[in-house]
Amino acid sequence: MKLLLIFAGNGLVLLGLWRWLRAQRQLPSLGHFVVPALGLRLLSGSISAAVPSADAVFFQLWARRFTQQLWAEPRAWLRMLTQDEFHYAGQSLVYHGHSNTLFLIKLLSALNVVTGGSLWLNALYFSVASFIGCWYLVRVLSRLFPGTRGAAIVGLLLWPSALYWTTGITKESLLLASGAGLLAVALRLLYGGASRRAGLLVMGGLLLAVLQFKMRFFFGGVLLAGLAGLVAVRVLELLGLMRRRWQQTLVFAAVIGSGLWLASEVSPVFRFNKFASQLTRTYAGLREKSYGRPYIDLPHLAPTAESMAGYVPKAVASALFRPFIWEGDSLFYGISAFENLLLLIIMGVALLDVMRRRQGPLPFALLLMLLTYCLALAALLGLSTPNLGTLSRYRASWLPLLVYVLLSQPTVSDWLRRLRLFGIR
Template sequence: MAVVLNSGLLLLLWRWLQPRLAEPLLGRWLLPLLALKVLACAIATYFIGGDPQYYLTWSRAFNQQLWAEPGAWLRTLAADEFHFGGLHLVFHGFSNTLFFIKLLSGVQLAANGSAFLTGLYCSLFCFVACWELVRAVARAWPATPAGAMLIGFLAWPSVVYWTSGITKECLLVGSGAAVVALVVGWLYGGRPVRLATLGLAILLAGLHFQMRFFFAGLLLAALSGLGLLRVAERLLGGLRRWLAVLLMAGWLLGGAWVLGEISPVFSLNKFTSRLLINYHTLQQKSAHGPHLEYPNLQPTGESLLQHTPQAVAAALSRPWPWEGSSPLYVAAGLENLLLLVLLLWAAAETVRGRPGRLPFAVVVALLAYCLLLAALLGLSTPNLGTLNRYRVALLPYLLWLALQHPGAARWLRRLGM
């Protein structure tokens, strides 16, 4: 079965590659970036440990149950517990870790226990989804620099690192990129909303929610707000920038209020208390290493707002190169310095009136998503290593925005992008 499945998947990959290799500009970068992704996957699975090893070990056990007791495996898919061959794994309520392991147990039908193949399929899912987003943006806005997307989603070091191998980020970033690609095609690319693509969007959005609930909620809220702005543009024959900002802010705040009224799970008190629990739990685990500290942080909306600027700044700039003793911290710090340079460059060009050619409504939606998620991560994730991994969900979109201006476009053209 593994031979048949791998042969079929290899054929699908080849059929997907052929027409894309022939595309002008983008085609020349497809194989080099794919090779980079495969290399990163090989390194990640060769030095496997920690969470990826945990996911792989349990997915193998789940797959063994599938072969030995298919009925029990099907029941396990709908349960929060796993019991087989003297092994026991119990979660109380929904767990994205357990969901990920269940998915990987199906991947094992092709991977046959191989760490590399398991990681490769996760990595390829992310790569294909991100490439389709790059193509969708290039079709919708050919005047914008395609290199901004290539760097942000497929070449930026931490994004490549964390979305390669057996990681939840592969599915999180990939599913999010695929949903954005479909929405861009519908709203700006002239693609009709067909039943098949709508079903695919729902499936991908569901996967995105399963990976990380709050991340997905923010992305889908921003995309639905973009849909609102697009409808308003067509009805009014255009949209003032200040009105676009107000509409997006009203949509997000109104949506949060409605959700809080529908269920106490989404209420402000529940959200702030859950955030503080996450913050204190990770802070205790990070006490002997570099971490963020908010001594006066309280479980109130006012306190969260007061700490939000500091949290956003920390999420986008920490760790610094001199923090931590491992080479990974130094590399992350150097990358952060480069990111700050690009953001300051983009800010300066925007002040000069040269922000780029991306539609303002798209900029508002993406910027809202990036800033809200950065605030959420900065407030709830004091561990700098975890923060660096979690923020790959927003980093590609932030780089997409930061590399839109004419100065960056000229630099990207010199690189052949």
């Protein structure tokens, strides 16, 4: 029975993937890129499986135990899915609250039915999920804003750290898949015109939003808040009531502010005192583990609005551009530093475009939403995650969107077209 499910399940997936790839290869200006891009993801996922992280090994170990319960006591396994505890055959795993680690293990335990508990196959499935989410967003962006096609391909499919951290058995794989997919659905509904599949898109968007929240609660909250602001501005824009940028900015800020207030009334997790206290505790705990290595030093960080606001510029700059080229003495830090230097250069060029009033093809409201989302998460991570290695992994799920925004600006976009890199034009 188990072997039949493994062969039949993987056979159906391969057949579906093959048919999907055939359809994607017919896309004008994009089709030639789908197979190489997927190949890169699968290669990265295979490398991550060959040298698995401690987290991946932990996830896989407990997922196999969960799957053993699934085969032996399916009803108990189904009950366990709604709980924060696992008990079977003398093995116990208990988490308090909504744990993304436990949620990921539950997903893996179901996937094991098809993969037979193979770490390598699980890593490939996660890599394919990440790729499909990114590819869908690339398709939507390329169709709605054709001048940003090259930026979308480089940012979402080729950016090195994102490619490395969002393949294999990682939370970031599913976080990027759900975030990219949710953004693509929202953009299709807001900028793509009427669609006969609007109902299916909304249902898919809701499922992706749930996955986003399950994988990282605050990331999902920031993304949903940004999308709510974008929806409000876009609706008013379509009604002809909101065309000036300052008006759109005020409406966007008002929606975000109202959302934060409402969230704090609904759940104590979003109240500033609890949020600030948790953030500073997280920073202090990770800082103790970072001594002897480069880290973000915020010596007087306190759970107050004044203290946190004062450190925001340093937190954002550190989250985006560290490690610097003179920090660290390993290959990992060297590669990260080179990537950060490249990011700094393209950001500088994009800022020059802004100063020269050279406008890119993205609508202002979308540009505002993406920048707010990326910079808000940069601030949160910079304030809470001093360890630069951990920070590099955490930012992998949103950094591709920032790279996309920067590369879509006129000067860098012109460079991409002139290079015709990998057929990008």
